[in-house]
Amino acid sequence: MVGAMEIYMLLPKTNCKKCGLPTCMAFAVGLLGREKKIDECPPLIEEKKYEAKLKKLHEVMAPLENASEIGLIIHPEKCFGCGNCVVACPVNVAAEPTRCAVGLGPEGDKVILRVQDGVVLANNLKECRRFGPNKILCNACTATCPSKAIEFV
Amino acid sequence: MTTCTGCSLLCEDIELVLKTGAISEAKNLCRKGQGHFQALFTERTKPMIDGKEVTLDQAIAKAAEILKNARTPLLYGWSNSTLEAQTVGINLAKKIGANIDDTSSFCEGLLMERILNGKIPTCTLDDVRNFADTSVFWGTDPSNSHPRHLSRFSYYPRGEKRQKSYEEERTCMVVDVRKSATAHLCSNYYFRVPPEGDAEFLESILTVLDGKIPKTGDKKRLIELGTILKKTEFGVIFPGQRMIYSMQDKMDLFEELVARLNEITTFKVIPMVGHYNMRGFNQLMLGQTGFINSVSFRGGAAGAATTHGPEQGVALAAKSSDAALIIGSDPLSALPFGTARALAHIPLIAIDPRRSLTTDAAQVVIPSALSGLEAGGTALRMDGTRISFEPITESERLSDEQILTRIMEAI
Amino acid sequence: MSVELKIVCFEDIFQYESGEKSRFSDEYRQFSAVILLDKQDMASLGVKDGDKVLVENEISKIVVAAKTSDDEPHAGLAFMINSVWSNQLLRDDLCNASVSGFKGITARVAPSQGEVTRIPEIVQRLRA
Numbered sequence: 103m104v105g106a107m108e109i110y111m112l113l114p115k116t117n118c119k120k121c122g123l124p125t126c127m128a129f130a131v132g133l134l135g136r137e138k139k140i141d142e143c144p145p146l147i148e149e150k151k152y153e154a155k156l157k158k159l160h161e162v163m164a165p166l167e168n169a170s171e172i173g174l175i176i177h178p179e180k181c182f183g184c185g186n187c188v189v190a191c192p193v194n195v196a197a198e199p200t201r202c203a204v205g206l207g208p209e210g211d212k213v214i215l216r217v218q219d220g221v222v223l224a225n226n227l228k229e230c231r232r233f234g235p236n237k238i239l240c241n242a243c244t245a246t247c248p249s250k251a252i253e254f255v
Numbered sequence: 256m257t258t259c260t261g262c263s264l265l266c267e268d269i270e271l272v273l274k275t276g277a278i279s280e281a282k283n284l285c286r287k288g289q290g291h292f293q294a295l296f297t298e299r300t301k302p303m304i305d306g307k308e309v310t311l312d313q314a315i316a317k318a319a320e321i322l323k324n325a326r327t328p329l330l331y332g333w334s335n336s337t338l339e340a341q342t343v344g345i346n347l348a349k350k351i352g353a354n355i356d357d358t359s360s361f362c363e364g365l366l367m368e369r370i371l372n373g374k375i376p377t378c379t380l381d382d383v384r385n386f387a388d389t390s391v392f393w394g395t396d397p398s399n400s401h402p403r404h405l406s407r408f409s410y411y412p413r414g415e416k417r418q419k420s421y422e423e424e425r426t427c428m429v430v431d432v433r434k435s436a437t438a439h440l441c442s443n444y445y446f447r448v449p450p451e452g453d454a455e456f457l458e459s460i461l462t463v464l465d466g467k468i469p470k471t472g473d474k475k476r477l478i479e480l481g482t483i484l485k486k487t488e489f490g491v492i493f494p495g496q497r498m499i500y501s502m503q504d505k506m507d508l509f510e511e512l513v514a515r516l517n518e519i520t521t522f523k524v525i526p527m528v529g530h531y532n533m534r535g536f537n538q539l540m541l542g543q544t545g546f547i548n549s550v551s552f553r554g555g556a557a558g559a560a561t562t563h564g565p566e567q568g569v570a571l572a573a574k575s576s577d578a579a580l581i582i583g584s585d586p587l588s589a590l591p592f593g594t595a596r597a598l599a600h601i602p603l604i605a606i607d608p609r610r611s612l613t614t615d616a617a618q619v620v621i622p623s624a625l626s627g628l629e630a631g632g633t634a635l636r637m638d639g640t641r642i643s644f645e646p647i648t649e650s651e652r653l654s655d656e657q658i659l660t661r662i663m664e665a666i
Numbered sequence: 667m668s669v670e671l672k673i674v675c676f677e678d679i680f681q682y683e684s685g686e687k688s689r690f691s692d693e694y695r696q697f698s699a700v701i702l703l704d705k706q707d708m709a710s711l712g713v714k715d716g717d718k719v720l721v722e723n724e725i726s727k728i729v730v731a732a733k734t735s736d737d738e739p740h741a742g743l744a745f746m747i748n749s750v751w752s753n754q755l756l757r758d759d760l761c762n763a764s765v766s767g768f769k770g771i772t773a774r775v776a777p778s779q780g781e782v783t784r785i786p787e788i789v790q791r792l793r794a
Binding site: 181182183184185186188189190195203204205206207216217218219220221246248249 | 282407
């Protein structure tokens, strides 16, 4: 997972404040938290000397760009298809008490996690308990994954 | 619903949609199962004699001829075949006075034998899900070998007496030479043993169970382990290949540990069998011959098992056989060099759905249907539970059972 | 420079998956013909990730790719995935109660300039 320092090293580091934040480090943190977008830094976009850094920044930020609103990232190429997350997810368990709760694949479509074509697939992410006004720091899926195929940003 | 025959968990909740030449969609199949099923479409075998394509009838006729004329034929494989096919295979062995064996004779049979003979108590995987509060993986990494083991049975699901499951009511432990993916999942209870160090570790457990301090190892952790084992209501140990190889001449000691644990509480053992129906072969053989593997019917009255011992195990039998039928197995890849080499020097008949080192070296290749997909039948899960399955797609290829029946008819 | 190591075999889901597509592919060889070495052992040998090593014992010898193990230190011990490569080094009298001591693989490992041993060569040795 990319860190704030790594992002900071790819920014102009001039603290010009054109993004609305006081320092480039603050912008780096903002990018990481997805409160800021890369094109909110005008020098980075407009000045040719930052072309290589801009390209690299897009590369390192790409996984986050794919992350869902609740910050869930799946790396299907790492996934074993073991179903640990499918069975551990409290939303899955509540939705499928005779299936996911007891180790089987889901029957319906109200689940968040399911195994499809050998790897995990996420859906209905707004149902995830990490999301919304009463959000909690549930980590059932990431803590039960044997291969770090699922993580939160 | 389809049953996956990729490993000995035999998952029955698979939903599969096939299209021409590929899997269109698969639900609930783990990565290993997905690989197993998509093997339907790659490197499928054709009937061959001496490297040239022939008709199926010709291949079967040639196979029958080789077996009929062999003085010391060996029938090997079996763990990827249905009970029905294994039954025909044992009958074939009796008919031609052959030596019959499967991979369990290398080492894993040492545990299976004691379980099937009632010396080590066992239970079903459903019992594990419903009652187990301590699961111990010893010398095995189910996350890689039986991916859905923890989610379907041994750690994560809820069960009758384990409604709070892994969060509050189950403990998972790993004893292994390396910190595997499964060990990472239960890192608080990962016990590293050096190679061949399993016996010493086991002695330490016996010591702490007696309330004494062990002489070697991390004493604090071992005492903690002892406490957890004593407080366990229903424990299950899942020994795998690395434990059995290490403990092969010390299985009495393992039996002693399990007995000792059962004096204190309830502890069962389920063997981490690899192939989907190895247990089926062992149980069938036990019922018919009194032995789980390594039997020769040579020289005896028809139907009577004559000999059982190391000489009848594939490692030695490969060197004394003059022909071999290999079914659903690739011994030239999967067996140690010496045994593989011995097999490569005798006429081989390979019955296999897919190309392998063994089919490449075989004098006769007979293409077979993939069990669970193209052919139905019954198998025994690693815990002995009988699982039946129907094919989900049609195939021109014959099942193992049909091929063996035809060979028998031609002899 | 060479080191004598014990080698223990293990299962890997990605290697298995590759094998189900083909036992004869480059991909399968890249997954299987690998030895996971402890950092200290790699330093003693003077090899780095991806370098080739010759693994030899009284049974056979093979060239595989060296990879740094991400496990806790385990100098003197290496890991290989269960495959036709590891089986070239495995004795077949495993279940012999009269044989004492380590029943896994013990082999000498040294840097190699050669290519990773391929299946056709292994088959040739089996049929020789």
